[in-house]
Each structure stands twice: as structure tokens, then as C-alpha cells.
Amino acid sequence: MSETGGAGAVARLRRLELLALALAKAGGFLNIGAGLLTDRAEMRSVPGCLCLAAGLLPTGVGVVVAGFRRGRVLPGWVTADILVTGVALALNAQLVRPGPQTGWAYFSYPYSLLSLVGVGMAYRRLAVTAAAAVALALVYLLSVWTVPGQGWNGVPNVVSYLGLTPLVWLVTHELDSNARTIDRERELSEDLARGQERTRYYRILHDRVLQTFEALLRDGLVTAGEPRSYLATEAAWLRHLVETGDERSSGDLLAALDSVAARMAHQGLKVEVNAAALTQGGSPHSRLERDQVAAVADAAAEALANTRKHAGVDRAVVRATVEGGCVLVSVTDAGRGFDPSALPRRSGLERSITQRLAEVGGTVLVDSAPGAGTCVRLAVLLKP
Structure with missing residues (x-):
């Protein structure tokens, strides 16, 4: 305290x-x-x-x-x-x-x-x-x-x-x-309030989103092989989250990025994951805590979702490396790009990516320009 x-x-x-x-x-x-x-x-x-x-x-x-x-x-x-x-x-x-x-x-x-x-x-x-x-x-x-x-x-x-x-x-x-x-x-009261808020959100997810997913699968409204498999995977993950509160974050950044790439592939975005530095024996990225891994993976997923929705391309590259005591992850596309300075202060980029990294002591740098593609760089400091 x-x-x-x-x-x-x-x-x-x-x-x-x-x-x-x-x-x-x-x-x-x-x-x-x-x-x-x-x-x-x-x-x-x-x-x-x-x-x-x-x-x-x-x-x-x-x-x-x-x-x-x-x-x-x-x-x-x-x-x-x-x-x-x-x-x-x-x-x-x-x-x-x-x-x-x-x-x-x-x-x-x-x-x-x-x-x-x-x-x-x-x-x-x-x-x-x-x-x-x-x-x-x-x-x-x-x-x-x-x-x-x-x-x-x-x-x-x-x-x-x-x-x-x-x-x-x-x-x-x-x-x-x-x-x-x-x-x-006061801290106990705030923790209780946060717990009640999470319970409310989980109930909403269960009653609306999860029930919809499972109804689509149960009633045969989604029959194609790959979309049905993807929907079943997401429904199983969401049920596990609602029932246990566990996001199934293993703490392995490479596995988390591969999982993000697989999810994006189901949605039509081909993602190349270049993370050779993380496969080397004794790579210091293993010192990342679970909440840091989850934040980086979620931020990368959000950046890729933005690519799929706004960039006008069907490919993106995710690179991960370790430099200067930090884990660096970049999400790059060759799409239509945009002017970062023109975004409103409370844009989705800030709420979903910047704040998510800030919660675990990380930083975000967005490099883009109209017609020049976009590169979102995520950096998280390794714990000693």
C-alpha cells in the first residue's frame, strides 16, 4: 500500500x-x-x-x-x-x-x-x-x-x-x-465491487453471446467445416471463461501469438508469425508474467482485427524479439494505412491496445500513413 x-x-x-x-x-x-x-x-x-x-x-x-x-x-x-x-x-x-x-x-x-x-x-x-x-x-x-x-x-x-x-x-x-x-x-470494498462487475459481465456473456454461439452450432445454422470448427473452439473458450474466470493463458508468448494467428486465419486474415528469437533456449521472454503475455497477445489480436477490418489486405506479419530487456512484438501490414494523429483521443486503438499494454507497464508505438501500411509496435519490460 x-x-x-x-x-x-x-x-x-x-x-x-x-x-x-x-x-x-x-x-x-x-x-x-x-x-x-x-x-x-x-x-x-x-x-x-x-x-x-x-x-x-x-x-x-x-x-x-x-x-x-x-x-x-x-x-x-x-x-x-x-x-x-x-x-x-x-x-x-x-x-x-x-x-x-x-x-x-x-x-x-x-x-x-x-x-x-x-x-x-x-x-x-x-x-x-x-x-x-x-x-x-x-x-x-x-x-x-x-x-x-x-x-x-x-x-x-x-x-x-x-x-x-x-x-x-x-x-x-x-x-x-x-x-x-x-x-x-476500501481496497476490499473495491475488490468486491470489481468481482461483482465481473460476475455481471460473465452473466451477460453467458446469456447472450455464449447461448447464441451454441444455438448456431446446435441448430445447424453453421455447417461449413472451417467456420463451424472455429465457432466451436471460440464457444468452448468462452464457456471455460464464464465458468472459471480463467482465460487459459499459459504464460507462453509464442504459443499465445500462434493461437492469435490461428484465430485470425479463421476470419480470413493470413498471419505470418516470425518469432525465431523466442524459440532459442534460455530466451529471457520466459520471464514474462501471465498477465503480460495475455496483454501482449490481446493487443496483437486487436491490431490484427483492425488490419482485417480497415487495411484492405488479407495478410499481416507478426514479429517478436527480445531487445534491451524488453520483449518487442510488431504487427505489420501493407494496407491503406491512416493518420494516427487524426484519431480521436478515446479511439478503439487507445482503449483496446494502448491502455491494455499500459496496465502491465508496456508501451505502444503506431507507425502509419495514408497509403503506406501500418506497423503497431508493442513493448513490455521483462521483470528482473
């Missing part, structure tokens, strides 16, 4: 997390700005504090920008941000004047608390999250201990580090669990 793409619940949660992180960082920088503007009297070195504030910008902004680019809060960036924040806590403590109250001059403290929001979101394990919170709390405690007049005043603030981070982690992981459950239930 993808965590970053689509419109699923998990993807929406990731975007919500990034928005929360961006708001937390914005709040942290507002705290820094308030300190620089209102509490300069408590600073030993205003330029030093300005440089320190500028030093927090790269990772503070980077963790948000990188997260939005990748679609989720990135642990690596959060770790870098926490390390920089820890250094800022120590340096900021040395840049404030001694005394029981440092006010907003110690701007790294509220900034560091808000930075822990990213820790609670980024790390998957609670132990790692807690360790990051404890480490930052210790850095803070040691830093304020070095400021004369602070001493034990910083101890109560440690509770904020140790309480906020696990809370964010628990809320994030509960939401994540719920989002994953929602996505799983």
Missing part, C-alpha cells in the same frame, strides 16, 4: 502530519522572532543571538520542504534538526545574561519543544522517540545549569520534553493505524 500517493486515508494523514510540522516550525520561528525583538536587554550578544537564530533556519525549513517533496515526515531530516536544536540550546544558554529569569532571550527552549512534534511523527518506534526526547531534555538541563542564577529553575521544564514527544507519537500512530484500516477496507 502506498503511503505517499493517491487519495487514500494514509496519504491524507501524511499530508496532515506535514501541515502540523510546518505549523510547529512556524510557531518556533515566531518565538525566536519575539525573543530577538523584545528581550535584547537579556542578551549578552545580540549579533551572536542573530547568528544563532539564522543557524536554525536551514534544518528547520529543510525538514518541512523535504517532507512536502517526499510526501511524508523524513526521519533523517528530523534527526539533523534535533542535533542542530541541541547545539542551539547549549549556545543560547551562554548568550543570555545571568539571573533567575531569562525571558524570551532563551528562545531555543520553546523552539526545541515545538521541534519535538517532528520527532513524534518521524520515528516508528516509541523507544527511539523517547530516546530523542530524553537526549534533548538532558542537553537543555545541562545548558541552563551553566547559567548563573538558573540552577534548579530548569528542572520543571524537562517534564515538557518527556511528556510532549510520547503524546505526539501515540496520537500519530493511532491515527496511522486507523488510516491503514480504512484503506484496507
Whole structure:
């Protein structure tokens, strides 16, 4: 299940997390700005504090920008941000004047608390999250201990580090669990809907097409030898599909192309299959998956059907080879051709061939021109 793409619940949660992180960082920088503007009297070195504030910008902004680019809060960036924040806590403590109250001059403290929001979101394990919170709390405690007049005043603030981070982690992981459950239930619902749709189509095929085929054979309306044999073969295949849902795809591309050529011959189109490269021992085309073989064979069959209907010729050539990690199959005829750019966007070529190949990661290239014949090239990437 993808965590970053689509419109699923998990993807929406990731975007919500990034928005929360961006708001937390914005709040942290507002705290820094308030300190620089209102509490300069408590600073030993205003330029030093300005440089320190500028030093927090790269990772503070980077963790948000990188997260939005990748679609989720990135642990690596959060770790870098926490390390920089820890250094800022120590340096900021040395840049404030001694005394029981440092006010907003110690701007790294509220900034560091808000930075822990990213820790609670980024790390998957609670132990790692807690360790990051404890480490930052210790850095803070040691830093304020070095400021004369602070001493034990910083101890109560440690509770904020140790309480906020696990809370964010628990809320994030509960939401994540719920989002994953929602996505799983949605996928199951979609699978059920697809299954019901297939059942409806199978019922239509059985009640209309298959019954018609078998009635033609049973009532003797088709008596000629070759047409009757072809119709009987197709009726048997359709009954097997309706009853089992299995298209009888063996996963053998050469056999599938030969079967397509035989079907086209029954319909009056002579097809020469040139696939010598697939007969060689160890041919990598055997790594094609069944759905890829079915898609290529069906696309080739559709291209040949177009030749039979539109090209004005009774011959076509199918060539298959393996090049550059791809199986390439071309369907070529010397017919009347056409202008591919003139086809409507939702033409049969796109629906029946291009989309079919795209579903298995394949591509289609159509080379044709009026009076110059047509060549449809199908390419499918071999799995490693």
C-alpha cells in the first residue's frame, strides 16, 4: 500500500502530519522572532543571538520542504534538526545574561519543544522517540545549569520534553493505524465491487453471446467445416471463461501469438508469425508474467482485427524479439494505412491496445500513413 500517493486515508494523514510540522516550525520561528525583538536587554550578544537564530533556519525549513517533496515526515531530516536544536540550546544558554529569569532571550527552549512534534511523527518506534526526547531534555538541563542564577529553575521544564514527544507519537500512530484500516477496507470494498462487475459481465456473456454461439452450432445454422470448427473452439473458450474466470493463458508468448494467428486465419486474415528469437533456449521472454503475455497477445489480436477490418489486405506479419530487456512484438501490414494523429483521443486503438499494454507497464508505438501500411509496435519490460 502506498503511503505517499493517491487519495487514500494514509496519504491524507501524511499530508496532515506535514501541515502540523510546518505549523510547529512556524510557531518556533515566531518565538525566536519575539525573543530577538523584545528581550535584547537579556542578551549578552545580540549579533551572536542573530547568528544563532539564522543557524536554525536551514534544518528547520529543510525538514518541512523535504517532507512536502517526499510526501511524508523524513526521519533523517528530523534527526539533523534535533542535533542542530541541541547545539542551539547549549549556545543560547551562554548568550543570555545571568539571573533567575531569562525571558524570551532563551528562545531555543520553546523552539526545541515545538521541534519535538517532528520527532513524534518521524520515528516508528516509541523507544527511539523517547530516546530523542530524553537526549534533548538532558542537553537543555545541562545548558541552563551553566547559567548563573538558573540552577534548579530548569528542572520543571524537562517534564515538557518527556511528556510532549510520547503524546505526539501515540496520537500519530493511532491515527496511522486507523488510516491503514480504512484503506484496507476500501481496497476490499473495491475488490468486491470489481468481482461483482465481473460476475455481471460473465452473466451477460453467458446469456447472450455464449447461448447464441451454441444455438448456431446446435441448430445447424453453421455447417461449413472451417467456420463451424472455429465457432466451436471460440464457444468452448468462452464457456471455460464464464465458468472459471480463467482465460487459459499459459504464460507462453509464442504459443499465445500462434493461437492469435490461428484465430485470425479463421476470419480470413493470413498471419505470418516470425518469432525465431523466442524459440532459442534460455530466451529471457520466459520471464514474462501471465498477465503480460495475455496483454501482449490481446493487443496483437486487436491490431490484427483492425488490419482485417480497415487495411484492405488479407495478410499481416507478426514479429517478436527480445531487445534491451524488453520483449518487442510488431504487427505489420501493407494496407491503406491512416493518420494516427487524426484519431480521436478515446479511439478503439487507445482503449483496446494502448491502455491494455499500459496496465502491465508496456508501451505502444503506431507507425502509419495514408497509403503506406501500418506497423503497431508493442513493448513490455521483462521483470528482473
